[in-house]
Amino acid sequence: MIMSAHAQNATGIEGSVDRLRLEGISKSFSGHVALDRVDLTVSAGEVHGLVGENGAGKSTLLNILSGVLSADSGTITIDGKSVNIKSPLQARTSGIAMIHQELQHVPELSVAQNMFLGRPVKKLGGAIVNRKHQERVALEVLSPLDPDIDPSVPIRTLKVAQRQLIEIGRALMEDAQVIAMDEPTSSLTPAEFLRLARLIEELSAQGVAIIYVSHKMNEIFEVCSRATILRDGRNVAVAELAQTNAAGITASMVGRDLVDASHVSHATDDLVLKVSNLSRGKAVKKASLMLHRGEVLGIAGLVGAGRTELLRLIAGIDRPDAGVVEVQGKVVASNDPRAAIQAGMGLLPEERKRDGIIRARPVTSNVALPSFRLFSRFGLIKRKRVADASLSILREMDLRPLDIDRAIGTFSGGNQQKVIIGRWLAASADIMLFDEPTRGIDVGAKAEIYSLVEKLAAAGKSIIVVSSEMPELIRLADRVLVMSEGVITGELRGDKINEKSMLELAIVNEN
Numbered sequence: 001m002i003m004s005a006h007a008q009n010a011t012g013i014e015g016s017v018d019r020l021r022l023e024g025i026s027k028s029f030s031g032h033v034a035l036d037r038v039d040l041t042v043s044a045g046e047v048h049g050l051v052g053e054n055g056a057g058k059s060t061l062l063n064i065l066s067g068v069l070s071a072d073s074g075t076i077t078i079d080g081k082s083v084n085i086k087s088p089l090q091a092r093t094s095g096i097a098m099i100h101q102e103l104q105h106v107p108e109l110s111v112a113q114n115m116f117l118g119r120p121v122k123k124l125g126g127a128i129v130n131r132k133h134q135e136r137v138a139l140e141v142l143s144p145l146d147p148d149i150d151p152s153v154p155i156r157t158l159k160v161a162q163r164q165l166i167e168i169g170r171a172l173m174e175d176a177q178v179i180a181m182d183e184p185t186s187s188l189t190p191a192e193f194l195r196l197a198r199l200i201e202e203l204s205a206q207g208v209a210i211i212y213v214s215h216k217m218n219e220i221f222e223v224c225s226r227a228t229i230l231r232d233g234r235n236v237a238v239a240e241l242a243q244t245n246a247a248g249i250t251a252s253m254v255g256r257d258l259v260d261a262s263h264v265s266h267a268t269d270d271l272v273l274k275v276s277n278l279s280r281g282k283a284v285k286k287a288s289l290m291l292h293r294g295e296v297l298g299i300a301g302l303v304g305a306g307r308t309e310l311l312r313l314i315a316g317i318d319r320p321d322a323g324v325v326e327v328q329g330k331v332v333a334s335n336d337p338r339a340a341i342q343a344g345m346g347l348l349p350e351e352r353k354r355d356g357i358i359r360a361r362p363v364t365s366n367v368a369l370p371s372f373r374l375f376s377r378f379g380l381i382k383r384k385r386v387a388d389a390s391l392s393i394l395r396e397m398d399l400r401p402l403d404i405d406r407a408i409g410t411f412s413g414g415n416q417q418k419v420i421i422g423r424w425l426a427a428s429a430d431i432m433l434f435d436e437p438t439r440g441i442d443v444g445a446k447a448e449i450y451s452l453v454e455k456l457a458a459a460g461k462s463i464i465v466v467s468s469e470m471p472e473l474i475r476l477a478d479r480v481l482v483m484s485e486g487v488i489t490g491e492l493r494g495d496k497i498n499e500k501s502m503l504e505l506a507i508v509n510e511n
Helices: 004-013 058-065 088-093 110-115 131-142 160-174 188-203 217-223 248-254 307-314 338-340 352-356 362-377 384-398 413-426 443-458 472-478 501-508
Strands: 018-029 033-044 048-049 073-078 081-083 096-099 176-182 209-213 226-230 234-240 271-280 285-293 296-301 323-325 345-350 431-435 462-466 478-484 488-492
Touching: 004 033, 004 296, 018 058, 018 209, 018 307, 018 478, 033 209, 048 217, 048 352, 058 176, 058 209, 058 226, 088 096, 088 188, 096 160, 110 131, 110 160, 131 478, 160 176, 160 188, 160 462, 176 285, 176 501, 188 209, 188 217, 188 285, 188 338, 209 217, 234 271, 248 296, 248 345, 271 307, 285 307, 285 462, 285 488, 285 501, 296 307, 296 501, 307 323, 307 431, 307 462, 338 345, 345 413, 362 384, 384 413, 413 443, 443 462, 462 472, 472 501, 478 501
Parallel strands: 033 234, 048 209, 048 226, 096 176, 176 209, 296 462, 296 478, 345 431, 431 462
Antiparallel strands: 018 033, 018 073, 073 081, 226 234, 271 285, 271 323, 478 488
16 A cells, blocks of 8 residues: 555554654755655664655655755654754764665775774773774674675775675664665675565664665565655655555656566677687686677676676776787777777776766766767867767756756766766767666666667667676576676577576586
8 A cells, every 4th residue: 555655644653653753854956956845754663665766865865864964954853852963973873874875985994994984992091993803893793794704804805795785784883773774785696685684674673763775676575564755856655565566666656657678689790899718817717708789798697706807807997817809800908998998888887986977076077088089179178069968968868857067976876877878878889888787776767777778779889788687687688698706607598598597507606
């Protein structure tokens, strides 16, 4: 059952205690209304979903709750007491912990140092940090999530999925009464999600109120009892999840029914990219593949299989130990991103915040990053050309809001992803390398990305898609290569592109 947000807030949950209540929360950025009188109530021990398309206001609401942003108006109460949260420190002292969608780490510090950042444990009577104690506590917290994480190693040496688990562990250490989780599983495997789900159940049993944001509907229905739905910065409804389904939630989120189209191939026999025996340490071992004009080639595998590493080698970011990359029969210089770009390749990286954008710069600058020469004359950048190209491309991609002079860091994750894709369209790239293109993106934006991939293929672009979501590869790919421990273990075509076949090839080297 889905009822209006106003009706739900009026009735509440009978007999429950409102651990957290947000009322009338509003926030604007440069005249754009991000939140318009939003209400949210979570009772003690409740796991409450917060859903909506990218740009709906979810992250803005959580940033206000966690003290990163200040609301223009509205009130926040915890256990019936009004709180005035103006900083992350005030949020923590009020009993609120936040797990951010974008990882908040200092790369050169150890795992334990990152977990105790801002509140180190000191040795008795001195200013020296007690590293051994910090590492011992970090190990106790992380072991239920991933026993293989060593708290003493630099956090930069870990995989994205492990760093995401560390973010979760850091929040658990704070003994909070309210925990907000913003896309906590965007890089996690199904097994890691199950461990997190068990942990959430334990926290709920202890009376902790949990706000759970995810674009994965199966997770929302697995861990949450209710969900507040936002659309365009406003409350749409509050759903009792036992009385509705994913289709009903999605329709409320986007205000329309989504059509789940079947795969359409635009592949030709024209070979555009050939990779031969590409290798780098244990990450990638003698990988060979071919990509044709109009083709969408999927790469599947478990986390750590070497998919991202292979894409980075093809894009010239990392230096291979051996192997050759050819575009249109011409060898592309290795470990040279500029050579890859000039050959017509464009990479959408797995970690968009770290590797894909300059957060403080406007959309126009981010679009033009690899192709300023196309917008220059006599060494001078023609800003109007950049603006016109950005506006044309991003209007077609439905950037929301369509404000190309706004800093890209203020946009939602899905809209940042659109800008990165638009960057390579502006650069006239013919080969697109998409690494987890819909990571952290809602169902509505996913449908838009899928449609865009098919339009690019129909226009003659050639695309490699790395994805941890097997249904995504089934939907998009003409062929799928599966990797396991750095090795391409097989190729799937036609009706062989299914979850069972992909999983069998993904674990072939682990037996």
